[in-house]
Amino acid sequence: MNRYWSSLTKSLQPYIPGEQTKGQSFIKLNTNENPFSPPRAVIDAINKASCDLRLYPPPEADFLRESIATNFSLTKDEVFVGNGSDEILGFCFPAFFENDKPILFPDITYSFYKVYATLFKVNYKLVPLDDEYRIVPETFTQKNGGIIIANPNAPTGICLSIAEIEIILKNNPNSVVMIDEAYIDFGGTTAVRLIPKYDNLLVIQTLSKSRSLAGLRVGFALGNASLIEALTRIKNSFNSYTLDRLAIAGAIASFNENDYFEKTRKEIMAVRDETANALQKLGFRVLPSKANFLFVSHERIAAKVLFAKLQAAGILVRYFDAPRIDNFLRITIGTAQDMRDLIVNLRMIIGRV
Ligand SMILES: *Cc1c(COP(=O)(O)O)cnc(C)c1O
Numbered sequence: 001m002n003r004y005w006s007s008l009t010k011s012l013q014p015y016i017p018g019e020q021t022k023g024q025s026f027i028k029l030n031t032n033e034n035p036f037s038p039p040r041a042v043i044d045a046i047n048k049a050s051c052d053l054r055l056y057p058p059p060e061a062d063f064l065r066e067s068i069a070t071n072f073s074l075t076k077d078e079v080f081v082g083n084g085s086d087e088i089l090g091f092c093f094p095a096f097f098e099n100d101k102p103i104l105f106p107d108i109t110y111s112f113y114k115v116y117a118t119l120f121k122v123n124y125k126l127v128p129l130d131d132e133y134r135i136v137p138e139t140f141t142q143k144n145g146g147i148i149i150a151n152p153n154a155p156t157g158i159c160l161s162i163a164e165i166e167i168i169l170k171n172n173p174n175s176v177v178m179i180d181e182a183y184i185d186f187g188g189t190t191a192v193r194l195i196p197k198y199d200n201l202l203v204i205q206t207l208s209k210s211r212s213l214a215g216l217r218v219g220f221a222l223g224n225a226s227l228i229e230a231l232t233r234i235k236n237s238f239n240s241y242t243l244d245r246l247a248i249a250g251a252i253a254s255f256n257e258n259d260y261f262e263k264t265r266k267e268i269m270a271v272r273d274e275t276a277n278a279l280q281k282l283g284f285r286v287l288p289s290k291a292n293f294l295f296v297s298h299e300r301i302a303a304k305v306l307f308a309k310l311q312a313a314g315i316l317v318r319y320f321d322a323p324r325i326d327n328f329l330r331i332t333i334g335t336a337q338d339m340r341d342l343i344v345n346l347r348m349i350i351g352r353v
Contacts, residue, residue, distance in 0.1 A: 008119075015115045018318050027341055029332040030316040032183075032293050034212035034268070039260040042213070042253045049249030057248055059240045060232070064248045067255045068220050072192050077225040080232060081251075083242040085182060085206035085219025086112060088231065089148075091238075092202065092221075093120035095230040096176040101145025103175075106135055108325055110154045110180065122146075129324075133287055133295075134158055137167040147172060150180040152188050155320065155330040157289030159188040169198045176227065178202045183291035185210035185265050186272070192222055199224040209292055210265050211254050218243065218251040268292050268333050275331075275339045282346055297328045301353050306346070309353075313345045 002010060018031035065079040072079075082088035093116050097103050100123070105113050107126040117124045127139050133156045140147055147168060152159040169177055177200055179191045184205065191203050202223040208214040221231060235242060243251075254261075276286045276294055284296040298306060307319040307329060318330040333339065 008121075012118055013115065015112050019316060021316070025314065027315045027334060027338050029293075029334050029338065029342065030318045030330075031214075032209055032291075032332045033214050034209060034264065034292070035334040035338060036212050036264045036267075038212040038216075038250070038254065039257040041257055042250045045249040045253035046216075046246045049245045052245055055245070057241050057243060057245045059236075061243050061248050064218075064243070064252050065220075067252050068222075071255050072222060074192070074195065074222060075225075078195065078222055078228060080221040080223075080228045080235075081243055082219050082221070082231075082235070083247075084208065084217040085180070085204050085221075087217075087242060088204055088219050088221050089113070089178070089180065090116050090119070091231050091234045092176070092178055092204075093117065093122050095234045096178075096202075096227075097122045097146045099123065103146035103148065104140055104142070104144045105148040106150075106153065108133065108153070108156065108322075109148075110150050110182075111320075111322075113148050129153075129156070135160055135164075137164045140168045141171040144172070144175055146175045147177045148180065149178070150182065151191070152183045152186070152289070152291045154183070154291070155293070155318070155325070155328070156287050156295050157183070157291040157293055158287055159290035162189050162191060162194065165191045166194060169194065169201055173200060176200050176202060178204060181205045182209055183293075185261075186292050187269055187290035195223055199226070202227050207251055207254055211261060212264070213250065213254060216247050216250050218247050267336075271336050271339055272333045274336075275333065275343070278339075278343045279346075282343070282350055292333045294331045294333070295325075295328050296331060298350070301350060303327045303329045305353065306349065309349045310342075310345065313349070315342055315345055 061081045064081055065076045068079045069076045099121050102123040102125045104125050104127050107128045130136050181190055181203055184190050194201055202221055204221045206219040279286050279296055283299045287295045303319055310317055
């Protein structure tokens with residue numbers, strides 16, 4: 001009942017995450033999780049940290065920020081950490097945006113941006129992708145109160161080059177430009193090296209996808225120290241301890257396991273490109289992906305039908321019932337075996353319909 005709800009609560013349209021399965025043996029290709037387990041050293045570090053759970057965690061997670069800074073050749077005061085990158089994206093709204101100046105993001109992108117805009121009462125203007133589902137940098141030169149770009153974009157998987165990101169930065173010296181790089185480790189080039197040149201750039205990454213740690217909830221933002229300070233002020237006005245001891249320990253260990261990181265992300269990219277070829281042979285249009293998922297549309301069979309038939313066959317993928325993309329499926333890259341099973345099932349389904 002709505003009796004005790006604030007008008008804000010009534011106005012919200014919360015984000016709907018992809019399904020998590022309970023016990024059933026689905027092939028789970030619907031939430032862009034990594035098919036590989038985190039490395040053993042991460043589990044060991046978490047076990048070790050569990051001895052200190054009596055104590056609050058270090059509020060600014062200094063050792064973790066230090067380790068991320070080293071990894072990106074930055075300093076600790078250019079690094080912010082959060083409980084998943086979603087939390088950081090949320091903190092950015094009160095940190096950088098005003099209610100009366102609309103922010104810009106693409107019409108087709110991560111649907112959480114709209115949700116935060118409503119929660120924090122920030123107006124937004126949607127900037128259309130072109131007919132090939134690409135972000136056009138020159139369309140982000142209009143007046144605005146801030147910009148959010150997912151690069152690679154979700155759910156398309158299409159990636160902008162550094163030169164294209166730089167067009168957006170150059171044309172917006174008075175706005176914070178957030179680049180959400182949740183999928184950057186699957187073949188794109190990070191904008192991190194532009195940070196010394198642009199004090200309005202904030203790059204946001206996560207350990208959820210390329211580092212196999214979706215369940216640990218760790219994300220980070222990289223940018224000019226004064227942007228980081230703004231995020232710290234917001235965090236410390238909300239919750240001093242957004243990362244627990246287990247998350248901090250596991251994340252630090254993850255950044256020490258670079259061989260494993262390189263090996264698994266390369267494997268996912270190779271399986272992605274093989275899967276894209278196989279899908280094209282089955283009559284799918286496959287958008288060029290630099291992410292750990294493919295966004296595909298069949299020449300003959302509606303995405304909604306394929307979604308239901310795959311689910312009945314025990315394979316979960318993601319379907320968005322939204323304008324311009326309601327004939328597409330987003331398919332996470334699983335193991336090579338997962339993707340062989342997917343192709344076999346799709347071939348049967350397509351043959352029958
Ligand atoms: C998965 C995802 C995130 C959120 O990642 P968490 O760190 O798990 O909160 C952010 N942005 C995009 C575009 C994503 O796909």
